[in-house]
Amino acid sequence: MREKITVLAVGAHPDDIEVACAGTLIRYVKEGHKVFIATACTGNVGSKTLSGPEIEAIRAVEAQKAANVIGAELIMLGYQDGEVWLDNPTWKKVVDVIRRTNPDVILTHDRDDYTHDHSNVGELAYRAAIWASVANIPDTQYPPIDHIPTVFYFETSGTNRIAPPDHYVDISQEFEQKCLAFRQHSSQHGDFLEKQFGFKDWFEYVEIVNKMRGFQCGCKYAEAFRVVQTWPNHKAYRLLPPVQFDSHYQ
Ligand SMILES: [Zn+2]
Secondary structure, three states: OOOOOEEEEEEOOOOHHHHHHHHHHHHHHHOOOEEEEEEEEOOOOOOOOOOHHHHHHHHHHHHHHHHHHHOOEEEEEEEOOOOOOOOHHHHHHHHHHHHHHOOOEEEEOOOOOOOHHHHHHHHHHHHHHHHOOOOOOOOOOOOOOOOOOEEEEEOOOOHHHOOOOOEEEEOOOOHHHHHHHHHOOHHHOOHHHHHHHOOOOHHHHHHHHHHHHHHHHOOOOEEEEEEOOOOOOOOOOEOOOOOEOOHHHO
8 A cells, every 4th residue: 555545536527526525635635645537428418508519618628627626637538428328338448547547546426326427437437446457358458457446435416315424524624625626617507507407506505415414524514425345445444534544454
């Protein structure tokens, strides 16, 4: 185990990561760890007035600005919205993004998330975490990594189908920076939000959820996670911020 770790947040759409776990990513960056954000889709359905190519160009710029606020390196996988399926080419692409970034920790969507782009990204990332370390997979671009990352599912907007979290990260000091990162996705706020989903204010949602999680764990704002309880992903030391290795296990 290295003293500084690498973190890969894998999301379906531009802005999913900012809503779900930007505070935690900012904490990782503050501790000196390397953070990647991999986003599967371009966000081409994120407008009711602009064409797909027009809105995805805007969203690429927004995503880069948000990654800059967080201090993360952004990787866009280039899928159209709604086109992330559990098929072989997509599987290989997720294996390769894990190999390329060589993470110790993966943060991603719960497999029971509400839309198939989300749930399929979560399923692929969870499964590929093991297979990224396996040799001789045909048609992959990058060599196998030498360890199996630990996977956490992050918060989802539709929590009704999701099991309760088992890990919390205090983001009280990072909450404003998280909101600033999310604010970079301005094409998704205001009119579009109201026309598409019938409500106006994503920031209110973020504040309520992070406050509720903070209330549950005794701080002002928190983000919540559920570790994937499967062999051999689960480690006997803490990999969420503050990262705390037990020397016995290193
Ligand atoms: Zn999404």
